[in-house]
Amino acid sequence: MSEVRISAEPRTDFGKGGARRTRRAGKVPAVVYGHGEKPRHISLPGLEFAAAIRKGGANQLISIEVTDGTRELVIPKDIQRDPLRDDIVHADLLIVRRGETITTDIPINFVGEVEKGGLVVHELTSLTVEAEATHIPESIEVDLEGLKIGSQRTVAEVAAPKGIVIINDPEQTVATVSEPRAEAAAEDEAAEQPAEAETAAE
Known part of the structure; x- marks a missing residue:
């Protein structure tokens, strides 16, 4: 920077x-x-x-x-x-001081297209890192390209820029891809209909 x-x-x-x-x-x-x-x-x-x-x-x-x-x-x-x-x-x-390593938070820049119809949920908006004080990037890129519905991207999968050490828990979720709410609601409604029909028949 x-x-x-x-x-x-x-x-x-x-x-x-x-x-x-x-x-x-x-x-x-x-x-x-x-x-x-x-x-x-x-x-x-x-x-x-x-x-x-x-x-x-x-x-x-x-x-x-x-x-x-x-x-x-x-x-x-x-x-x-x-x-x-x-x-x-x-x-x-x-x-x-120049050459000094500090701990700071860096914003996440999400890039890439997920599976068609998928809804991206950002679990984190920044990452905590150790970096040389005079070489702190403006953001860290997190690639979501091709991520399937129902899957997630974790800290361990994030490619840190050279000289940057991410100190978040590697298993922490950065982003998930879920089904659109409208489709999920329609599936829930369809699942309830047979049960309602059986009750009416009884």
Whole structure:
């Protein structure tokens, strides 16, 4: 994943009131921490930070350049959003080092066509992995091509990208293929009809 550079400012105005004032100024209050460093409070340009997250997702690698002359390489650890407007209202940013292995969740990208008429049920939407901090993929592809109705794809069957170790339980189900509900309901109704006819005859 490509690195994004974002300028930031130190933040000294704390508490709920300070956070509101930061957001009214078009900025996102954030905390940078990790590697034994004392947590640092900063503010990020709201539109620029939101664009970076839209582009690279929750694991976007960001080089934070603070106006006091410091620089940190981080990835988002937690992003809080406004439940109504979906705006980013706060971010926790984890300091990482090049060559360091970290544990994180990566979204699943499902590809391929299953057996005609099959209904895909996504049991998982992401996988927990160990990866080098500066080489985290945007997603992990899970191929469902040709999967039959009544079958499933497990974690053990997922082809992990080079350098990525999936740490979910290998037997955990990623996706299943079931019959469409309408067809299943029709079969249940057909099975009940003979029983109803026998009851009427009695």
